[in-house]
Amino acid sequence: MKKIMIKDMPQHIGETVKLGAWLANKRSSGKIAFLQLRDGTGFVQGVVVKEEVGEEIFATAKGLTQETSMYIVGEVKADERSTFGCEMNVTGIEVIHEAVDFPITPKEHGTEFLMDNRHLWLRSRRQHAIMNIRNEIIRSTYEFFNNNGFTKMDPPILTGSAPEGTSELFATKYFDEDAYLSQSGQLYMEAAAMALGRVFSFGPTFRAEKSKTRRHLIEFWMIEPEMAFVEFDENLEIQEQYVSHIVQSVLENCKLDLERLGRDTSKLENIKAPFPRISYDDAIKFLHEQGFDDIEWGDDFGAPHETAIANHYDKPVFITCYPVGIKPFYMQPHPERDDVVLCADLIAPEGYGEIIGGSERIHDYDLLKARLAEHNLDMDAYAWYLELRKHGSVPHSGFGLGLERTVAWISGTEHIRETIPFPRLLNRLYP
Amino acid sequence: MKKIMIKDMPQHIGETVKLGAWLANKRSSGKIAFLQLRDGTGFVQGVVVKEEVGEEIFATAKGLTQETSMYIVGEVKADERSTFGCEMNVTGIEVIHEAVDFPITPKEHGTEFLMDNRHLWLRSRRQHAIMNIRNEIIRSTYEFFNNNGFTKMDPPILTGSAPEGTSELFATKYFDEDAYLSQSGQLYMEAAAMALGRVFSFGPTFRAEKSKTRRHLIEFWMIEPEMAFVEFDENLEIQEQYVSHIVQSVLENCKLDLERLGRDTSKLENIKAPFPRISYDDAIKFLHEQGFDDIEWGDDFGAPHETAIANHYDKPVFITCYPVGIKPFYMQPHPERDDVVLCADLIAPEGYGEIIGGSERIHDYDLLKARLAEHNLDMDAYAWYLELRKHGSVPHSGFGLGLERTVAWISGTEHIRETIPFPRLLNRLYP
Ligand SMILES: [Mg+2]
Ligand SMILES: [Mg+2]
Numbered sequence: 067m068k069k070i071m072i073k074d075m076p077q078h079i080g081e082t083v084k085l086g087a088w089l090a091n092k093r094s095s096g097k098i099a100f101l102q103l104r105d106g107t108g109f110v111q112g113v114v115v116k117e118e119v120g121e122e123i124f125a126t127a128k129g130l131t132q133e134t135s136m137y138i139v140g141e142v143k144a145d146e147r148s149t150f151g152c153e154m155n156v157t158g159i160e161v162i163h164e165a166v167d168f169p170i171t172p173k174e175h176g177t178e179f180l181m182d183n184r185h186l187w188l189r190s191r192r193q194h195a196i197m198n199i200r201n202e203i204i205r206s207t208y209e210f211f212n213n214n215g216f217t218k219m220d221p222p223i224l225t226g227s228a229p230e231g232t233s234e235l236f237a238t239k240y241f242d243e244d245a246y247l248s249q250s251g252q253l254y255m256e257a258a259a260m261a262l263g264r265v266f267s268f269g270p271t272f273r274a275e276k277s278k279t280r281r282h283l284i285e286f287w288m289i290e291p292e293m294a295f296v297e298f299d300e301n302l303e304i305q306e307q308y309v310s311h312i313v314q315s316v317l318e319n320c321k322l323d324l325e326r327l328g329r330d331t332s333k334l335e336n337i338k339a340p341f342p343r344i345s346y347d348d349a350i351k352f353l354h355e356q357g358f359d360d361i362e363w364g365d366d367f368g369a370p371h372e373t374a375i376a377n378h379y380d381k382p383v384f385i386t387c388y389p390v391g392i393k394p395f396y397m398q399p400h401p402e403r404d405d406v407v408l409c410a411d412l413i414a415p416e417g418y419g420e421i422i423g424g425s426e427r428i429h430d431y432d433l434l435k436a437r438l439a440e441h442n443l444d445m446d447a448y449a450w451y452l453e454l455r456k457h458g459s460v461p462h463s464g465f466g467l468g469l470e471r472t473v474a475w476i477s478g479t480e481h482i483r484e485t486i487p488f489p490r491l492l493n494r495l496y497p
Numbered sequence: 498m499k500k501i502m503i504k505d506m507p508q509h510i511g512e513t514v515k516l517g518a519w520l521a522n523k524r525s526s527g528k529i530a531f532l533q534l535r536d537g538t539g540f541v542q543g544v545v546v547k548e549e550v551g552e553e554i555f556a557t558a559k560g561l562t563q564e565t566s567m568y569i570v571g572e573v574k575a576d577e578r579s580t581f582g583c584e585m586n587v588t589g590i591e592v593i594h595e596a597v598d599f600p601i602t603p604k605e606h607g608t609e610f611l612m613d614n615r616h617l618w619l620r621s622r623r624q625h626a627i628m629n630i631r632n633e634i635i636r637s638t639y640e641f642f643n644n645n646g647f648t649k650m651d652p653p654i655l656t657g658s659a660p661e662g663t664s665e666l667f668a669t670k671y672f673d674e675d676a677y678l679s680q681s682g683q684l685y686m687e688a689a690a691m692a693l694g695r696v697f698s699f700g701p702t703f704r705a706e707k708s709k710t711r712r713h714l715i716e717f718w719m720i721e722p723e724m725a726f727v728e729f730d731e732n733l734e735i736q737e738q739y740v741s742h743i744v745q746s747v748l749e750n751c752k753l754d755l756e757r758l759g760r761d762t763s764k765l766e767n768i769k770a771p772f773p774r775i776s777y778d779d780a781i782k783f784l785h786e787q788g789f790d791d792i793e794w795g796d797d798f799g800a801p802h803e804t805a806i807a808n809h810y811d812k813p814v815f816i817t818c819y820p821v822g823i824k825p826f827y828m829q830p831h832p833e834r835d836d837v838v839l840c841a842d843l844i845a846p847e848g849y850g851e852i853i854g855g856s857e858r859i860h861d862y863d864l865l866k867a868r869l870a871e872h873n874l875d876m877d878a879y880a881w882y883l884e885l886r887k888h889g890s891v892p893h894s895g896f897g898l899g900l901e902r903t904v905a906w907i908s909g910t911e912h913i914r915e916t917i918p919f920p921r922l923l924n925r926l927y928p
Contacts, residue, residue, distance in 0.1 A: 069726070071646050071694065086726030088691075088889045106694020106725060107646055135889035137726075163860075165888040185685075185881045186888065188692035197693060201648045208639045215502050215538055217632045222919040223654075223701050224667075224716055226926040236655075238669045238678070240715075240926050241707070247669070247678075254616075254919055257928070260519075261619035262628060263502065263537020270654050270700060276672070284671075285655055294537060295500070295517030295568075429594070450616045450928035457596040457617065458519045458566035488653040488685055495657040495671050497688070497881035 067139065072108035076151050078142045085110075085138050085154070086162075089130045090191070091172065099127040101156070103138065108322075109191065111145075111153040112138060119157060126159050133165035133189065149322060184488055185497045195323035196484055199316055199477045203469065204268075206315035207289055210308050211266045216291060219258040219265040221251025223272075227447030234274050247272040252464060253396075253451050255292035256427060259462055260454055266291040268469075278492045280481040281369070281419055283470055285490040292464035298398070298408040298426045301463035302384055305412060305422055306339035308467075309382060313337040316476050329478040333416060336380055343384040346406065349375055366392045373417040382421070384410040395437040398426035398461075418475035424465025431455035498570065503539035507582050509573045516541075516569050516585070517593075520561045521622070522603065530558040532587070534569065539753075540622065542576075542584040543569060550588060557590050564596035564620065580753060615919055616928045626754035627915055630747055630908045634900065635699075637746035638720055641739050642697045647722060650689040650696040652682025658878030665705045678703040683895060684827075684882050686723035687858060690893055691885055697722040699900075709923045711912040712800070712850055714901055716921040723895035729829070729839040729857045732894035733815055736843060736853055737770035739898075740813060744768040747907050760909040764847060767811055774815040777837065780806055797823045804848040813852070815841040826868040829857035829892075849906035855896025862886035 069084045090109060091102035101112035114127040130136070139158035144151065169179075170186050180187045187193055211218070224238070224245045236247040251267045258265040267290045275282060291308075293301070313334055316324070324331055344352070349371075350363050356374055361367070367375075367385075376383060387406040390399065397407035409425035428434045434455055438448055445452070473485035483489040488497065500515045521540060522533035532543035545558040561567070570589035575582065600610075601617055611618045618624055642649070655669070655676045667678040682698045689696040698721045706713060722739075724732070744765055747755070755762055775783070780802075781794050787805055792798070798806075798816075807814060818837040821830065828838035840856035859865045865886055869879055876883070904916035914920040919928065 073646060086891060106648070106690070106692060106696075133889040135891045162892075163890040168888045183881075185688035185691075185885060188689065194692065197648060197650065201650075204649045205639065205643050208636065212636050215504060217537070217628060218635045219628065219632075219918045220701070220718060222716060222921055224703070224921055224926065236669045236671070236676075238667045240667070240921075241705075241923065243926055245667075245926055254928075257616035258619065258918055259537070261537060261625065265537075270651070272655070274672075285653060287651060450614075454616060457599045458564040459594040460517060460566045461593075487650045487689055490653055490655055490671075492672065495655065495674055495676055497685075 072103070072105045072110045075108075075110060075142050075154070079144050079152060080142065082139065082141050082157070083154075087136060087138055088165075088189070089132055089134045089136070091132065092127075092130060094128050099124065101127060101130065101138075103154070104189070104194070106194075108150065110150060111148060112140060112156045113153055114156045114159075118155075123156075123159055126161065127156065130159075130161070131165050131168070132171065133168040135162040135165070136160060137162065149325065181483065181489070181494060182496070188487065191326055193484065195320075195326040196473065196477050196479055197487065198323045199320050200469070200473045200485060202316050202320050203312050203473060203476065206312045207268065207308075209315070210311045211291065214264070214304075216264040216266045217258075217262045219255065219262060219267060220269060221248065221254035221258070221267050221290075223248045223269070227444065236272050236274050249273055250288070250466060251290050252292065252466065253448075255290050255464060256451070256462065257454055259292040259294045259464070260458070260460070263295075264291070264293045276492060279369075280483075281471060281474075283482055283486060283489055283491065286486065287469040288466050289469065290464065290466045292462065294460050294462045296463045297461050298410075298463060301424055301426065301465065302341075302343070302386075302410055303339070305384075305410075305424060305465055305467075306341045306382075309341070309412070309422070309472075310337060310339045312472070313476060324477070327477055327479070333380070334476065337382070341381050341384060341412070342379050343386055343410070344375065345386050346388045349385050352378070364389050364391060369419060372413050372419055376413045376415050376417065380415060382412050382414050384412055386410040393425070395441045395443065396425075396427050396434070398428050399433075414471070414475040416475070416478075419471060420468075421471045421475060422465050422467045424463065426461065426463040429455060429459045429461050431459065503534070503536045503541045506539075506541060506573050506585070510575050510583060511573065513570065513572050513588070514585075518567060518569055519596075519620070520563055520565050520567070522563065523558075523561060525559050530555065532558060532561065532569075534585070535620070535625075537625075539581065541581055542579060543571060543587045544584055545587045545590075549586075554587075554590055557592065558587070561590075561592075562596050562599070563602065564599040566593040566596070567591060568593065580756065612914065612920070612925060613927070619918065622757055624915065626751075626757040627904065627908050627910055628918065629754045630751050631900070631904045631916060633747050633751050634743050634904060634907065637743045638699065638739075640746070641742045642722065645695070645735075647695040647697045648689075648693045650686065650693060650698060651700060652679065652685035652689070652698050652721075654679045654700070658875060667703050667705050680704055681719070681897060682721050683723065683897065684879075686721050686895060687882070687893065688885055690723040690725045690895070691889070691891070694726075695722070695724045707923060710800075711914075712902065712905075714913055714917060714920060714922065717917065718900040719897050720900065721895065721897045723893065725891050725893045727894045728892050729841075729894060732855055732857065732896060733772075733774070733817075733841055734770070736815075736841075736855060736896055737772045737813075740772075740843070740853075740903075741768060741770045743903070744907060755908070758908055758910070764811070765907065768813070772812045772815060772843070773810050774817055774841070775806065776817050777819045780816050783809070795820050795822060800850060803844050803850055807844045807846050807848065811846060813843050813845050815843055817841040824856070826872045826874065827856075827858050827865070829859050830864075845902070845906040847906065847909075850902060851899075852902045852906060853896050853898045855894065857892065857894040860886060860890045860892050862890065
């Protein structure tokens with residue numbers, strides 16, 4: 067008999083199949099038991115009718131506890147009432163392992179309890195749906211960049227120097243040297259773009275920041291594309307196409323997951339390029355008009371400012387051309403103004419905050435050297451980076467998208483800790 | 498005018514297009530110059546005819562130095578003599594930035610010099626070809642697992658405990674706690690497989706090993722699939738299908754790269770499932786027959802042993818069922834013998850060594866607990882891992898494929914340092 071996965075059941079209507087599955091939930095009467103089965107690829111209802119299966123199998127079905135594992139056999143039947151489209155008419159159950167007192171029940175649990183049991187919490191419907199959406203964002207990210215001429219290049223995690231100083235970095239001994247865990251692969255991606263043209267990275271990054279907010283993780287994943295011969299405007303166009311692609315892919319391929327999470331998908335359907343742009347200057351004016359008196363030109367935005375700006379739009383919004391003083395050393399100056407740089411942050415709608423930071427990069431050797439000096443950065447450590455501007459330097463741009471913030475936004479998850487399988491937070495290194 | 502990428506030129510025959518490009522090489526006479534152009538997506542020849550372009554543009558072309566960057570305009574012409582299928586009849590050149598004394602010339606350079614200049618060395622044809630093959634292996638890896646019901650799940654890099662003891666681990670302070678960089682995400686992937694069924698990870702791993710061989714990197718990338726309800730044999734079948742898929746994908750999509758590297762592709766064409774299997778017992782016998790007297794039953798294989806075994810086959814070969822004493826604590830015992838476990842290493846042909854290690858995992862709570870104790874592992878640190886066997890434990894299996902060794906094999910690259918953009922080796926943390 068064919069062993070199949072739940073997700074493939076709609077292609078086997080009328081066939082008798084075998085599933086490896088766990089019991090997610092059940093209800094039963096004296097004559098019929100309804101088993102909510104999960105196998106990681108989906109959820110399906112198994113119907114066990116006493117008259118059909120006999121006393122013994124029916125007793126087994128009625129006795130199944132939450133998370134008990136089994137091989138279960140039955141006929142796949144179309145079922146229009148279920149969102150999934152089919153159910154299983156069970157004819158046999160072989161229990162593999164009985165679960166006793168599974169700690170995460172359908173009732174409410176405290177956050178710390180759930181976090182301590184993250185290895186089990188992942189089995190719940192809600193976490194399962196979020197992980198499916200995360201997976202679809204990853205899949206469609208590769209699809210987008212592979213289809214648009216990008217090469218995946220992996221920057222190193224262990225580095226001898228830090229892109230923007232050594233604060234908030236995890237340090238380790240690298241044999242006899244000091245090394246740090248990467249906060250961003252961008253500088254390496256610039257070298258890669260000079261070699262491969264259009265490149266992207268997708269890997270973990272680390273920030274030893276003592277923040278404890280619903281938007282911060284200590285370890286998180288970033289997508290960092292970098293493109294030679296691409297200037298400021300084209301950089302934004304690629305970003306809006308990319309973000310549109312992942313949102314539309316999730317809408318298309320994760321319908322059941324979005325429904326399970328109660329996500330208002332009407333807010334996502336509209337997320338198609340182009341996205342609005344507002345300059346930093348105008349954003350400050352707008353905030354003043356809205357009554358914010360806690361910010362002035364030259365300050366960076368806080369979460370309430372970003373939310374107020376984002377709420378003015380029904381799509382992600384680019385805030386462009388920030389003051390040079392609040393942005394990193396490597397950003398290309400505005401061609402007509404020396405007080406702002408050619409950068410943009412992309413702010414997600416609905417209060418989910420910044421999901422992308424990007425800019426055109428300085429390509430002039432002398433200017434970059436001056437900026438390194440102004441920022442008191444170690445010239446030896448950055449020698450290779452500076453040298454990229456010595457040999458056929460070209461205008462180039464790039465950006466970084468934070469995976470977990472994007473998952474939070476698209477899935478409608480309030481706290482970022484649920485958007486990664488095993489979150490690393492302040493005071494949270496287990497499991 | 499359309500700005501396009503070199504890789505797309507064959508779709509623009511007869512059109513006048515604009516490229517952003519660097520000069521890789523050139524040769525010229527008094528009347529004609531042949532520019533070897535690169536833009537990261539490919540290499541193409543630009544032909545500059547003095548009579549057609551006039552004195553000024555021709556002088557510019559003749560004066561171009563290696564790695565000078567430019568926008569270059571011309572008509573795309575079909576050219577049957579070139580492997581690429583077309584060339585550019587140049588009509589205009591706008592130099593962006595002149596490269597002076599690019600250090601990596603077509604002549605021979607020492608390894609340390611090339612490694613110090615890795616950020617520039619990546620621009621060479623050979624490195625470009627290897628990176629393309631690496632990219633295709635990554636792309637086809639996602640394709641395989643996405644198409645076969647797997648969910649990408651990212652295990653944490655920072656962990657409070659170590660899968661197999663704390664030797665060879667990089668340590669860091671995680672605020673007030675001690676943390677280590679992951680050598681493998683496997684244990685976390687087992688938890689993920691109990692939640693999502695079939696999962697895979699693909700991320701960096703770290704081994705603080707003082708090895709300096711052509712097969713070892715300190716930081717390398719691993720693909721680690723883990724599958725619930727999958728036992729020993731099915732695990733091997735999935736592995737051979739996966740490896741076949743990436744080899745055939747590279748053959749199909751990286752023809753020019755393989756050619757540039759001089760790879761003997763006849764050795765790759767044959768790499769299709771199924772792969773041969775030999776038991777550890779028989780492998781020891783075979784080695785003795787071949788005259789190896791430096792190994793006996795119970796010893797692990799060294800590189801010369803693996804090569805001798807691999808040379809007996811024209812496909813990768815699974816060596817199965819190793820002695821329990823030389824394998825990690827979590828491997829499922831053989832059902833009929835307590836001296837060997839249900840594991841297999843996959844050895845690549847042509848002396849490229851082990852590319853996969855995998856096994857069925859212990860699913861019985863008591864047995865796993867006993868093994869943890871035998872190995873003196875900290876029960877508190879592994880509590881969550883052990884607990885997976887308490888709630889609906891199921892037979893499950895997984896494996897880990899080393900990306901860089903696989904790139905080395907498929908691309909025919911002798912030393913692993915060329916298979917990753919910025920290699921981390923003993924004494925090599927720069928650039
Ligand atoms: Mg910001
Ligand atoms: Mg081995």
